[in-house]
Amino acid sequence: MSYRMSALLLTFLVWGCSTTPSRVTSDVEQYLHDDLFPNHLSAQIETSEDVFALSEEMKLFISEHVMRQRSPVAQLKTLSRGIFEHSDIGIMYQNDANTVAAETFANGTANCLSLTIMTYALADHAGFGVDFQQVNVPEFWIRRQGSSILNRHINLKLYQKGRDLDTLFRKQAYTIDFNQVSGTSYFSNNLISKPRVLSLFYNNKGVDYLLVNDFDTAYAYLKKGIMTDPLLSDSYTNLGVLYRKVGQDEWAEKIYQKALTMSPGDNTTLENLSTLYRATGRESEAEQIDRVLMAERRANPYYHFLLGEQALEQLDLAKAESHFTQAIKLHSRNHEFYFAMARTMFLMGNNKASQRYMNLALRYSESESDELRYQYKLNSYSQLDKRP
DSSP states (O other): OOSSSOOOOOOOOOOOOOOOHHHHHHHHHOOOOGGOOOGGSSSSSOOOOHHHHHHHHHHHHHIIIISSSSSSSHHHHHHHHHHTTTTOOOEEEEEOOOOHHEEEEHHEEEEEHHHHHHHHHHHHHHHHHHEEEEEEOOOOEEETTTEEEOOOOEEEEOOOOOOGGGGHHTTTOOOOOOOOTTGGGOOOOEEEEEHHHHHHHHHHHHHHHHTTHHHHHHHHHHHHHHHHOOOOOOHHHHHHHHHHHOOHHHHHHHHHHHHHSTTOOOHHHHHHHHHHHTTTHHHHHHHHHHHHEEEEEHHHHHHHHHHHHHHHTOOOOOOOHHHHHHHHHTTTTHHHHHHHHHHHHHHHOOOHHHHHHHHHHHOOOSSHHHHHHHHHHHHHHHHHHTTT
């Protein structure tokens, strides 16, 4: 493997299980070690009410923009369109925007989870039905503060409530989605529950604090996520990463194995387990996992994209170009791949090639925020070309 990842899960995932609540609670407690994080109880953890609460501005938006429409269909259309239109809310994508509904509305930035939380709060207040959905995309990573984070994906559907007509109305639903992974409309999805979404929020907040080495607060959030939904395997994997960071490799290994019993063959958990094996001198076990992972990932464009991003951070431009080229070869319509190649070409001093790839990024962009970002870059390149 060319690069080692201490992979985190900024995750939106669901797994079914028939374990009883009492057994789950008893089982979970053996993986929690409060004594390692003596200050975790001082963390201010948002309640469910905090996460989904509406601000007065949100209520005003519903009353003035949505409820004034004459029909429920028009109201639903106004809400779904208003989420992204600058004349109303104008939400822009930001991958680290792990915020509660009111903050998301006020800030105008969201990732797919915070967008889902905010939209649910608005739709529920307006009286619409909501279905939360996990989208089964391939492994897709983002880079934050030198760490590789697996970014799973959720969205939601809004529909008109109608008692026995709910099934019919669901077929006419509006999907709210940033569609950050190109082509998500082609992937299958599964319904998930509101408690699962809340657990995902706590998991993501735990990752935020883990990345800045605030381990007590990270533990508080990850623990809250696990207690909210003990069947979310990704929270266990992230807790294992935290245990490793505080020097508890034995506990990390145990919790990775727990996560694998819940989600057998999960690549990110296996990635972390391989890293642990190598750090503790078990090279053969690590290599066995690596061979399996590499066989699966060779055909995954997002994996090559990750390796390219890592190479770019290290200014290994030739390796970055190679991986981005392979990513584009495997998926030729992803705007992020072209943007990454444009950055690489710019650092190589090839402004014309950089502009060509930026044009392709603009061509395949899927949101207004991406279009604005790429257009700004193109204008910058045009100015560079005009220099004497």
